[in-house]
Amino acid sequence: MPIYEYKxxxxxxxxxxxxxxxxxxxxxxxxxxxxxKKFSVFCSTxxxxxxxxTSGCTSCSxxxxxxCK
Ligand SMILES: [Zn+2]
Numbered sequence: 001m002p003i004y005e006y007k008x009x010x011x012x013x014x015x016x017x018x019x020x021x022x023x024x025x026x027x028x029x030x031x032x033x034x035x036x037k038k039f040s041v042f043c044s045t046x047x048x049x050x051x052x053x054t055s056g057c058t059s060c061s062x063x064x065x066x067x068c069k
């Protein structure tokens with residue numbers, strides 16, 4: 001099932017959501033529809049803080065992408 005990462009354009013909230021078809025996605029925090037979709041299979045490079053040497057993710061060097069959890 002496709003889980004996508006989104007970032008709200010209005011309040012900056014990062015969230016993940018399961019999306020079926022062309023379902024509309026709104027921000028869970030401010031209910032804005034101005035959200036940007038990011039594919040969760042890729043590690044986001046925008047907002048995470050770097051933690052050197054402590055990555056639990058096998059596909060990237062970051063620790064805060066969705067596949068790290
Ligand atoms: Zn928002």
